[in-house]
Amino acid sequence: MTASPDAKPRGTRLPRMARRRQLLDAAQEVFVENGYHAAAMDEIAERAGVSKPVLYQHFPNKLGLYLALLDLHVDDMVTRCREALASTTDNKQRVQAAIGAFFDFVSTQGEAFRLVFESDLRNVAPVRQRVERSLQESAEMISQVIQEDTGCSSDEAHLLGVGLVGMAEVSARYWLTSDGSIPKEAATQLMARLAWRGISGFPRTG
Amino acid sequence: MTASPDAKPRGTRLPRMARRRQLLDAAQEVFVENGYHAAAMDEIAERAGVSKPVLYQHFPNKLGLYLALLDLHVDDMVTRCREALASTTDNKQRVQAAIGAFFDFVSTQGEAFRLVFESDLRNVAPVRQRVERSLQESAEMISQVIQEDTGCSSDEAHLLGVGLVGMAEVSARYWLTSDGSIPKEAATQLMARLAWRGISGFPRTG
DNA sequence: ACCGCACGCCGATCTTGATTTCCATTGTGC
DNA sequence: GCACAATGGAAATCAAGATCGGCGTGCGGT
Incomplete structure (x- = not known):
């Protein structure tokens, strides 16, 4: 169901760009399923197998993430x-x-x-x-x-x-x-x- | 600018249906200008010249108002x-x-x-x-x-x-x-x- | 092979903004 | 003059975005 089959090895460390790509993938899933407003940053982070602060280290805010996509x-x-x-x-x-x-x-x-x-x-x-x-x-x-x-x-x-x-x-x-x-x-x-x-x-x- | 020129006689008592119609007009203005999410019930009430509780006496909630429209x-x-x-x-x-x-x-x-x-x-x-x-x-x-x-x-x-x-x-x-x-x-x-x-x-x- | 550094990561928390509701007040019809 | 209904200001509630300080891991130098 998830884009990346390696669902949640919630401890793996990724190089910056790989992580970014993974976050974009997760965000796309969630935004597409629910639209912008119903999409929660919580869920995007969880779907990517990371915590919320990581998300904010790669994108300035929810809108920024959406615009990138x-x-x-x-x-x-x-x-x-x-x-x-x-x-x-x-x-x-x-x-x-x-x-x-x-x-x-x-x-x-x-x-x-x-x-x-x-x-x-x-x-x-x-x-x-x-x-x-x-x-x-x-x-x-x-x-x-x-x-x-x-x-x-x-x-x-x-x-x-x-x-x-x-x-x-x-x-x-x-x-x-x-x-x-x-x-x-x-x-x-x-x-x-x-x-x-x-x-x-x-x-x-x- | 407003739909009803009788903008804010903020004390007039209206028959139920007239009031409802006025609320719908005000809501339409605000929803069209800002979309659903950016529209505030505050502003709809204010634009209609009434207070918020009145709005909730005519419509169950924001979504109900939107659906009626x-x-x-x-x-x-x-x-x-x-x-x-x-x-x-x-x-x-x-x-x-x-x-x-x-x-x-x-x-x-x-x-x-x-x-x-x-x-x-x-x-x-x-x-x-x-x-x-x-x-x-x-x-x-x-x-x-x-x-x-x-x-x-x-x-x-x-x-x-x-x-x-x-x-x-x-x-x-x-x-x-x-x-x-x-x-x-x-x-x-x-x-x-x-x-x-x-x-x-x-x-x-x- | 060992040590220290730097960086990515996390749990928990803060803050904001909007919907929804409560109570005192004011004006109205009988 | 009186009961009643509607109104308004203000406050409770809640969800979600955004943030803070510390922890653990992998890597480069010796």
């Missing part, structure tokens, strides 16, 4: 999206790849996507900023492609980009909960077809 | 969506109307949509249940239409429905933040066209 996964998401769009120059393929990036992201071990897509701290400025960055940057990249392909105005392309990212995000999350009823490949292609048909008919369709 | 707006959202789909039998018009429902909903006074779309309590069971209901029911209605129109399987239609709802929700929220750059009508039609083109080309497009 959040940055990791926001970067991950944005990178996946960027690489998907760069993986080909055929725009139809690009749509397919980008949608796939979202489905891959939510499939990632530990359901870490919840930190980015379902954070219960969006009201706190630094968190909101990071979460919106993941949406904005993905949408920005996509809107670039849309502008080239359709000749929309910048504002319109941005709105479309945001909408498509939202579609991908929400459908990927839903697909994950109904696991088994539709294989990932099929789901990805289904949504990609929806998106592509929607975009491609744009420049002069009434 | 949430139910109101979840019902509102689902109803708007249902009425949009029932407003016509032409599926293209239906898409337009449904997307419009989301844009209308986020334009509602007080940005109350944040309670449904950006709740920081999704990890609490009764809240999660209600929030997901708004997504599920909207998506269910839409997937019905999609099934009739395209002959997709039920699973596929559901996934598409969820994706479209996600698209509408996220794009509507984004449109609201960038207020002014695109008029609501234009934004709605833009997203509706994207959705409609996407769906309509479905049954036999490879």
